[in-house]
Amino acid sequence: MSSDESNSSDDASTSGRDRDQGIGLSNPALSQSSRRMLDLINRLHATGVQVDIDLPQIAVIGSQSAGKSSLIESISGITLPRAAGTCTRSTEPWKCSVFLRILESGKMQSEKFGDVITDRSFVEERIKRAQWAILNPTVRNAKGVTHFLAGDDHGSSLELSFSKNYVSLQISGPDVADLSFCDLPGLIAGVGMGGDKNDIDLVKELVASYIKRPSCIILLTVACETDFQNQGAQEMAKTYDPQCKRTIGVLTKPDRIPTGEEPNWISLIRNEKEALDNGWYCVKQPSSAQINAGMTWAGARKSEDVFFASTPAWSELDSMYQKYLRTGNLVERLSIILSDLISKRLPEIQEEIERVIASTREALKNLPKPPSADPRNEIAELVYQFVRDVYKHVEGVPQKDGLLQTIRPAQEKFRRAVRSTAPDFQPYERRFRNTKTIGKAKFLEDEEGHEDFDVSDSESDSDSDSRFTPGVVYSVVPTGKEIYIDEVFRSANEARTRELPGNYPFVVQRNLIQSVVKEWRAPAQLLGQSVYRVLVERVMSLVHDTFGEFGQGQLEQRVKRVVLVQDHVSKCMDRTEERIDRLLNLEDLPFTLNTHYFCDYKEKFLIHYRSARERDRHSQLVQAIQAYSDSKNVVPPVSYGLNRGTPDQPTGVAKVLSGLAEIGVHGIKPEVLVKLMEPDGMEPALLIMADVRAYFQVAYKRFVDNVPLVIDYELMWGSERGVLQWLNTGLGINGPDGNRICQELAQESPTVAARRDDLTKKLARMQFAAQQLLQIGF
Structure with a gap:
């Protein structure tokens, strides 16, 4: 010893x-x-x-x-x-x-x-x-x-x-x-x-x-x-x-x-x-x-x-x-x-x-604050601080790891997922599934960008440069999502009841629309769950930052139970899912007052599908029209057509347009000449396809806006709106036992208390020793 x-x-x-x-x-x-x-x-x-x-x-x-x-x-x-x-x-x-x-x-x-x-x-x-x-x-x-x-x-x-x-x-x-x-x-x-x-x-x-x-x-x-x-x-x-x-x-x-x-x-x-x-x-x-x-x-x-x-x-x-x-x-x-x-x-x-x-001072500074003489007011202040922090993050902070910045990738993934459910109509019969496919619509590429088109919705570079390309045999691999024109036509005929000849019931369009809308449920629910997880993680982080150093951690655990186990955020998520279900149910019934956009899209898609089918059926005529369109601004004029004549006499497409002008028909576009050909009987199916595809453009755009809005209002802002009331009720600090509860929550960890006591005594020893040195001039 x-x-x-x-x-x-x-x-x-x-x-x-x-x-x-x-x-x-x-x-x-x-x-x-x-x-x-x-x-x-x-x-x-x-x-x-x-x-x-x-x-x-x-x-x-x-x-x-x-x-x-x-x-x-x-x-x-x-x-x-x-x-x-x-x-x-x-x-x-x-x-x-x-x-x-x-x-x-x-x-x-x-x-x-x-x-x-x-x-x-x-x-x-x-x-x-x-x-x-x-x-x-x-x-x-x-x-x-x-x-x-x-x-x-x-x-x-x-x-x-x-x-x-x-x-x-x-x-x-x-x-x-x-x-x-x-x-x-x-x-x-x-x-x-x-x-x-x-x-x-x-x-x-x-x-x-x-x-x-x-x-x-x-x-x-x-x-x-x-x-x-x-x-x-x-x-x-x-x-x-x-x-x-x-x-x-x-x-x-x-x-x-x-x-x-x-x-x-x-x-x-x-x-x-x-x-x-x-x-x-x-x-x-x-x-x-x-x-x-x-x-x-x-x-x-x-x-x-x-x-x-x-x-x-x-x-x-x-x-x-x-x-x-x-x-x-x-x-x-x-x-x-x-x-x-x-x-x-x-x-x-x-x-x-x-x-x-x-x-020693730094070590004392890094310790949690000592127990408060007025724990009730201190807990109330922490609660208000937490509510303010939740509001700040829900409103948005200009930081890379902010709450809104963190959920943005999930929102973009949701938009792409809904966009990818667009019906893949093919203006060809199913028997051509391994040899023909339609090119992507040029107007959609200009409107939404290349990133919105997956492989199944794209075509070769040579096809993407013009609206009229001669029918060619493509090397294609079907994705299984294609809907062929003969299938649409068959469904339309099977749905006819008392309609007059040439008329088809709206149920055909509705069934096609509903088959698409049901695919929106999974990405919508996934977005809700993704935002919920991010929000919970952020709220739990704020709980720890605000309450983690108070007492022995009981306040932090109780706040977590109130916020989560007692279902404040969970209830907000339940309301969010109910609203998303309501949106999906609404979309199950096709409707729009956005007539202008719907009609505009319908016309564009009808031309897109019809042109693809016509250039496949009348490839020589389409090629002549395309050649004429590419060269009509060349000087001196050169005639292109089915039969080549003398330079002074128009031939082919130029000759047809010239003849129409002679009889008083002016301003005819060359691509209209295709309509002179006898139709193949698939026009009703093309109209149905254009209807459904146009409606999708209108409906999916409002849906990819409405779902994030519902999540933002019901889940994110909903969590902020009621959190103060939930905390005050759940913690019980304003009730008759508030003082007792606050005293219990404020109890300090024995380990931390002992550490603070040791450091305080150590600091006192060292300061007294420093004074002893000062007394003798050192």
Whole structure:
């Protein structure tokens, strides 16, 4: 178990003279500059910022039984089995507070362990009980720390041998030293019967977590009673301080060196082997028997002086090496090294503190807003904000991913799908289905563009350039949607009842129109579903953006249920589908008052179908008419016709038109000459085909406008129109239980609350630390 330790005064038996002089680093003989630096770092430690930034401290490491605890006692003046803490100088009476530092979810939590101690003699017992609590986490979580404070069986059973959690001491008083350091567990070479091999790695990881920090001074403790090479702490120190710039070596138990082996240890003091930048020191601490007999801190120092002054191996060292002997010299050196490190690190510490403050503020800013003191009004404001956002998107936003921009491709796909249901009338008999097909109508290409014609409605480039092309044999593949003239004619004859000869019932046109209209249902429904999906996705996105950060997300989920599960948008979709069905039912009954467009289209389609059939039946005449039309503006005139005559006499089509002019018939267009040919009896079918195809042009254009209008009015605007009422009713925030409901909805997620609390405390720590630096001019 690791522990941070602060120097303190000696125990209650220390003489008044000893206390006046100060114990260890509390000695007033230390330089004022060192004292100033140590005071500052202790104030920073007192703020708790060491959990956030790298503050200078001393870590005491060594193998088990290397004398670490005795060394700490000689510096601090109190008996510590394992200890931890931070201290500050004070003019108040001596006091000590004990805390448990528990690492949970990657964050170090602090829990006070018992009341403040004002008698030094109680410290050791309190620390033992705190260690017991640390090493029994299950019992601690179940029974709390009071169990360990009041129990009398501490240490009898332990769940853990070691822990990354630790005991922290905060000691203050007029004669307390200004030093922060850690007493780390001894490195283990092996475990005995019943031991846990994982403890070896755990201790190594724990020691490494401290000494790897650039601001950590490594106090390497080596016992002289054990062979140097068998003590693994030195090797570990080298791993994390390979240049040996922040390691100080301390030899302990020099009275236990086997006779004749003193030179091996003296060579370390002389820095002749295992050299360290800060050198090696040797201290002599009282034995267990002397401590039990009540030896004071001052007595221990006197005994240490006698040992080094009377033991030849040490007393005979040159004066330049005498400063590396005794606890007092070590303490003085530690003070200088630590204060120098603090002075060097202060600018970096200030930068780190400023950087952490900025990042902590940003992290707090990114958290959801804290719970409102008036959740009812806040929820009402969010509801109105959501309604405004829905209105804005339904009305349209000038953005590429706007709601209207997103549904536009579906609308265009719908228009094309309805346009593709145009009846594919062929003015040829079905027996010619593999050899003949009509070209697309030129006037439709000019009116609606090439993109509206699929392969089945197109012809070769040579056909698209003129209205009259000689009948040719095409290589065609029927699509199965063609309606041939003989089929139309047969249906017309089969439908006749009491009509006079040459007349046919309107039911023929109606049946053909109805067969087309029924194909409009699928694309219309698909458009409605497509817009519904886009709208729902956009509304859900707005719900998340508006309500997602409120409370624990219950408000967002409830709004989604009100908007969707409780069927506001769904009901709008139901009304939309009903209106679309009504439009389809209306289109099932052919009707139009758009007489001009209908008649215009009928005439154009009749000419289109009739011309195609005539140029197939009278290809030679049609070719002559086409040749005449292409060349009539050529100068000098050239005659074209069935028989070529002299240049001075018109022939062919020109001769016919000239003859008509001679008898007073002027202004005859050459293509009218085709009407002089005997009809083939299919004229009624051509009229029916022209009727249906013309009506389609009128009906499909209004339909592809009306369906999107219905969807826009009933679904999109309908969703916006009623959403406020639905939310107010569904959420219940305006009802008698409104306050209770709003309080429940405003409850913050424990995770977010804990995160905010951690960040707030962290920010307070860092800001207080920044103030401490400002007070001394950094």
